[in-house]
Amino acid sequence: MAEVLVYVDHVDGAVRKPTLELLTLARRIGEPVAVHLGANAEEAAKVLGEHGAVKVLAADAPEFAEYLVAPKVDALQAAYDAVSPAAVLLPSSAEGKEIGARLAVRIGSGIITDAVDLEAGDEGPVATQSVFAASFTTKSRVSKGTPVITVKPNSAAPEAAPAAGTVEQLAVTVADSSKGTKIVSRTPRQSTGRPELTEAAIVVSGGRGVNGAENFPVIEALADSLGAAVGASRAAVDAGWYPHTNQVGQTGKSVSPQLYIAAGISGAIQHRAGMQTSKTIVAINKDAEAPIFDLVDYGVVGDLFDVVPALTEEVKTRKG
Amino acid sequence: MSLRIVVCVKYVPDATGDRHFAEDLTVDRDDVDGLLSELDEYAVEQALQIKEAADDAEITVLTVGPEDASDALRKALSMGADKGVHVEDDDLHGTDALGTSLVLAKAIEKTGYDLVVCGMASTDGTMGVLPALLAERLGVPQVTQLSEVSVEGGVVTGRRDGDTASEQLEASLPAVISVTDQSGEARYPSFKGIMAAKKKPVESLDLEDLEIEADEVGLEGAWTAVDEAAERPARTAGTVVKDEGEGAKQLAEFLAGQKFI
Numbered sequence: 255m256a257e258v259l260v261y262v263d264h265v266d267g268a269v270r271k272p273t274l275e276l277l278t279l280a281r282r283i284g285e286p287v288a289v290h291l292g293a294n295a296e297e298a299a300k301v302l303g304e305h306g307a308v309k310v311l312a313a314d315a316p317e318f319a320e321y322l323v324a325p326k327v328d329a330l331q332a333a334y335d336a337v338s339p340a341a342v343l344l345p346s347s348a349e350g351k352e353i354g355a356r357l358a359v360r361i362g363s364g365i366i367t368d369a370v371d372l373e374a375g376d377e378g379p380v381a382t383q384s385v386f387a388a389s390f391t392t393k394s395r396v397s398k399g400t401p402v403i404t405v406k407p408n409s410a411a412p413e414a415a416p417a418a419g420t421v422e423q424l425a426v427t428v429a430d431s432s433k434g435t436k437i438v439s440r441t442p443r444q445s446t447g448r449p450e451l452t453e454a455a456i457v458v459s460g461g462r463g464v465n466g467a468e469n470f471p472v473i474e475a476l477a478d479s480l481g482a483a484v485g486a487s488r489a490a491v492d493a494g495w496y497p498h499t500n501q502v503g504q505t506g507k508s509v510s511p512q513l514y515i516a517a518g519i520s521g522a523i524q525h526r527a528g529m530q531t532s533k534t535i536v537a538i539n540k541d542a543e544a545p546i547f548d549l550v551d552y553g554v555v556g557d558l559f560d561v562v563p564a565l566t567e568e569v570k571t572r573k574g
Numbered sequence: 575m576s577l578r579i580v581v582c583v584k585y586v587p588d589a590t591g592d593r594h595f596a597e598d599l600t601v602d603r604d605d606v607d608g609l610l611s612e613l614d615e616y617a618v619e620q621a622l623q624i625k626e627a628a629d630d631a632e633i634t635v636l637t638v639g640p641e642d643a644s645d646a647l648r649k650a651l652s653m654g655a656d657k658g659v660h661v662e663d664d665d666l667h668g669t670d671a672l673g674t675s676l677v678l679a680k681a682i683e684k685t686g687y688d689l690v691v692c693g694m695a696s697t698d699g700t701m702g703v704l705p706a707l708l709a710e711r712l713g714v715p716q717v718t719q720l721s722e723v724s725v726e727g728g729v730v731t732g733r734r735d736g737d738t739a740s741e742q743l744e745a746s747l748p749a750v751i752s753v754t755d756q757s758g759e760a761r762y763p764s765f766k767g768i769m770a771a772k773k774k775p776v777e778s779l780d781l782e783d784l785e786i787e788a789d790e791v792g793l794e795g796a797w798t799a800v801d802e803a804a805e806r807p808a809r810t811a812g813t814v815v816k817d818e819g820e821g822a823k824q825l826a827e828f829l830a831g832q833k834f835i
Contacts, residue, residue: 265738322734322743323706323716347737348702348719355671355703356710364672364797367701380801386593386698393802434715434749438731438742450737456834480834498721498756499735504589504697505613505755513834523589527700534832535812536825547814552828556817564822572826572835 256340258284259333261353262302262310263345267294269301271453272345274412276405277305279372281415283379284340287311288419289333291318291326295421303419305412311336311424317433319440323349324432327356332426334361339400341379343372346404354402363399370409370510370531379403387504387523388530407452408510443499451483451500456513457532459485459502460495461525463518463539463558467495473517476562479569485509485529487519503528517558521546538562577631577725577747580687581621582678582708583614583650585643586698593698598793599800600668601698603640610646613693615760618650620753621691622761624725625654632656634685638666638677644776651771652763658776659685665781668793671699675707677791680784682712689730692752694719705752715745721756 258280263270273288280286288307290298295312302310311333317325330353334342342357344350346368358365369381379401383392395401451457458480460473470484477484486496488503502509504527514532519525521537521544529535530549537546542555554561587593591606618635625631635650637643638661647658661681669677682690690712695702709716717723720732720743730749734741735756763771781788789795815824829835 322718322741327710349736351701351703352706352716352718355706358672358797359675359707359710364670365703366798367703384806385700385803387589389593389806390595391804391806392599392800394798394800396797397799398797431713435717435743435745438744440742441740443736443738443740452737499737504700505694513829513832527589530806534834535809536829538821538825542814542816547812549809549812550814551809551812552825553812553814554817554821554825555814556821561817561821561825565825568822568826569829569835572830 256284257287257337259330259337259339259342260286260288260307261330261342261344261350262288262290262298263347263350264290264292264298266292267297269298271412272405272407274301274305275407275410276343276345277302277307278410278413279405280343281306282372283374287337287339289330289424291329299419299421303417304414306415306417307419308417310419310421312421313424313426315426315428317428320437321433322435322437323352324356324434325428326353327360328428328432329424329426330357331360332424336424341401341403344402344404346406351404354404358402361399363402364396365402366394366396367404369403369405372403372405384531387527406508406510448477449481449483451485451502452507452509454483454509455511456480456482457485457502457509457511458482458515458517459487459519460490460517461487461519462489464490464495470496472559472562476515476566476569479566479573487525516546517562519546520544521549577625577628578686578688579621579624579631579633579691580682580685580689581617581633581635581650581655581691582704583618583635583637583646584611584696585609585637585639585646586611586696589697594805595803598668599803600793603642608642608645610649611693611697613695613697613755616753616755616757617691617693618653618655619760620723620757622654623758624689624723628725634659636678636681636685637661638674638681647776648771649763651774652767653761654767657774659779660776661779661784663780665788665792668796669791670796670798671701671703671707672797673791673795675704675711677784677786679708679711680786681779682708684779684784688747689725690750692750694752694754705750709750712750715749717743717745717749718752720751720753723751723753723757
């Protein structure tokens with residue numbers, strides 16, 4: 255069976271959920287071989303093996319942390335040369351897409367980004383994408399070279415599939431030309447204790463109707479009662495009420511949770527682009543004419559400052 | 575010595591219009607008005623700021639696209655860019671991201687550059703890979719996804735805000751950078767700017783000028799193929815209730831029914 259390279263997204267060996275989703279999708283088209291760059295490969299290998307990685311190609315080099323993207327491309331290319339895979343899968347993060355793009359140029363292959371599903375086809379893997387603000391669904395494939403495909407978080411439920419997950423060291427030479435962009439300093443983002451926005455099963459977002467940074471705790475309280483991530487519309491972010499890292503929409507993050515709750519968000523096309531593929535959509539808005547109500551499974555026309563706190567209490571009561 | 579800045583811009587179908595696919599499954603450009611991709615306005619703005627901070631700089635705005643794409647160039651010129659380059663060729667129809675990066679890279683090399691400035695992504699394809707593809711093809715550093723940027727003494731520095739960390743980046747020119755919508759509001763063209771733009775030079779190039787064979791680009795030469803495109807079925811109308819004191823309770827009932835609580 256053909257091997258499929260899966261680029262591992264991790265924080266010091268703690269594998270992030272989108273990578274486990276990639277392994278699940280990879281098994282549909284071949285045998286997953288994980289590529290782990292950085293520290294603690296042995297620790298990561300346990301989780302990767304449990305989810306179907308037959309092998310973990312591991313490399314650690316200071317250059318991965320000292321320079322942007324390019325040294326990781328050198329490493330992934332070394333893995334590609336070692337394995338001759340049927341496809342290369344990466345997470346659709348900013349970095350995953352950039353690494354995939356540069357690898358594609360080097361190996362003369364096409365690239366598909368932001369796949370939301372993946373299946374085996376007669377002419378190679380077929381990727382489903384959601385385009386034009388999620389108003390169209392396309393099926394595409396790479397027609398030249400080895401398919402390089404990046405996949406969005408929440409595109410598949412991670413499945414356990416025990417495999418060897420044997421760690422093999424990968425020899426990597428970082429080219430001088432890959433040391434062009436120095437990472438001078440790095441400030442880790444403060445954890446809020448909430449789930450990561452793009453990975454969360456439930457997202458609660460606030461928009462213009464929240465009417466000030468001082469009111470966002472109302473949104474946060476509902477999110478916390480549901481174990482959800484907090485999102486914000488562009489209007490709320492541009493007004494400085496909530497950080498840009500939480501922005502949902504065309505220029506922010508695109509999310510596809512099981513449940514999306516939009517409070518005080520009218521539903522401009524740019525916002526819809528980022529959340530329209532959510533499984534269940536709920537909106538709370540004063541304006542009965544707001545376009546968001548066209549998308550909802552359940553909508554409440556009302557003041558979010560009445561409805562959201564009361565809902566938070568209801569959730570807490572029901573959860574006991 | 576003059577700092578040569580090239581800004582790559584894209585002419586895209588208006589996102590508020592009814593976007594769809596043509597029969598060959600390329601983007602239908604006939605039925606929807608086009609405009610300069612909003613995210614590229616941030617790139618033009620940062621290029622203008624870099625120029626204003628430099629002793630001597632010149633901004634060339636570059637696009638690959640059909641005849642109408644000159645509208646995108648005019649907008650950038652009216653904001654303050656100095657000259658335009660328009661790569662236009664019938665054989666470019668259906669070119670994908672890899673092909674576009676090939677065409678842009680050749681045009682950038684032909685124009686001459688110290689700094690290439692891009693937006694973070696286009697508002698139609700939204701891939702966000704073009705700056706990385708260009709850096710790879712040109713063999714220069716990529717300093718991408720910047721929310722802050724400055725250029726001084728042949729060095730570009732900037733801040734990249736990622737999911738898990740914020741990074742301060744640095745590279746020597748020549749380099750490719752991309753800027754996010756957090757980099758700073760783009761200016762509106764002034765009346766004077768709009769009038770001046772009409773007199774600014776726009777060079778037209780085709781594939782032959784760039785020594786690119788027709789079969790390296792276009793739909794036939796694309797590295798990827800779209801086999802199907804289907805309009806997403808409209809969501810079936812959901813329940814909408816008016817809150818008359820019971821809204822939260824009714825919503826909680828719905829959420830419990832869906833097993834979210």
